[in-house]
């Protein structure tokens with residue numbers, strides 16, 4: 369159970385460092401059915417994601433879903449796969465690299481990317497932070513709106529791994545940033561910039577859906593999504609007819625949050641507005657659900673049903689505005705941890721080594 373008994377170098381490398389674990393959902397290792405199957409088996413078995421009685425769900429998952437969905441999803445992944453790999457991983461890695469460049473010099477913080485499903489995993493990221501001497505860890509799930517299905521599964525994976533640590537770090541967990549002024553401002557600026565070079569059309573905010581039942585049971589996701597959309601619309605001084613919200617990516621037969629993005633787009637294609645701008649504020653980075661479902665599939669659906677114009681505004685990804693916003697968010701959660709240091713990390717290390725040599729207990 370405890371892996372680190374007798375590891376004398378444990379956390380002494382650069383004592384008292386701050387670690388930042390940036391978490392995202394994850395993605396398959398490749399756009400082939402076998403890789404997608406491995407990813408979906410892990411993802412869809414998470415009781416945070418699918419709340420169903422385990423034995424029945426196991427039979428449905430392994431008996432039906434994992435026999436059909438992997439090849440369909442692999443086909444979708446192939447439409448958006450890049451030479452560098454899955455867009456979600458490419459954008460998340462670039463974002464985390466830039467966050468590291470911003471946070472390392474100011475706080476001597478170590479930053480690592482960990483995914484709930486697939487790799488790099490959350491345990492891998494935590495072990496990397498531990499190796500780098502992180503004794504205080506901020507966890508930032510890249511989900512602006514809290515949901516039990518996403519944010520809480522990051523929490524589960526973090527705490528499950530920390531149960532194996534002898535010396536658990538101090539921990540701060542960022543639950544959501546759906547109404548953060550920097551985040552709202554970055555979205556609004558991104559839309560304004562888009563409208564400088566494209567026509568200003570009806571703005572449809574499409575969020576990933578979840579089963580309606582979860583919201584009825586207390587998940588704040590719907591309210592936080594609506595608030596984000598309202599705040600961005602207010603920043604842009606949009607009138608009531610100029611924007612709306614919908615929910616995408618339903619899976620299965622149960623009712624999910626409405627209106628569904630594809631159904632809403634078909635209504636718009638028939639009876640207007642026939643010219644739309646799409647944005648997905650709930651996705652910190654572009655991924656299958658934005659690039660294949662929104663930018664390709666729904667665009668085609670809309671235009672073939674009589675729609676006239678359809679623009680997709682990319683996620684914030686590793687843009688300057690996103691890096692600045694998240695750096696600021698993390699720094700606010702570091703406050704009070706990072707006291708002005710009277711010793712450089714090297715001096716602190718030397719002090720510790722002296723103490724250990726002189727036989728001091730620790």
Ligand SMILES: C=CC1=C(C)c2cc3[nH]c(cc4nc(cc5[nH]c(cc1n2)c(C)c5CCC(=O)O)C(CCC(=O)O)=C4C)c(C)c3C=C
Pocket residue numbers: 393394395396408412417418437441454456511515517518576577578579589617619650651654655656657
């Ligand atoms: C079956 C239930 C699902 C729930 C509930 C759910 C919630 C949810 N998901 C995201 C973000 C992402 N989901 C992504 C892919 C994806 N999601 C589901 C199912 C549920 N999601 C599936 C089966 C898949 C895999 C792809 C497919 O087969 O359709 C992704 C993209 C991953 C990628 O590799 O690019 C993201 C991101 C949120 C934010 C959310 C609840 C708020």
Ligand SMILES: [Fe+2]
Pocket residue numbers: 576617
């Ligand atoms: Fe999803």
Ligand SMILES: [Fe+2]
Pocket residue numbers: 617657661
């Ligand atoms: Fe999907």
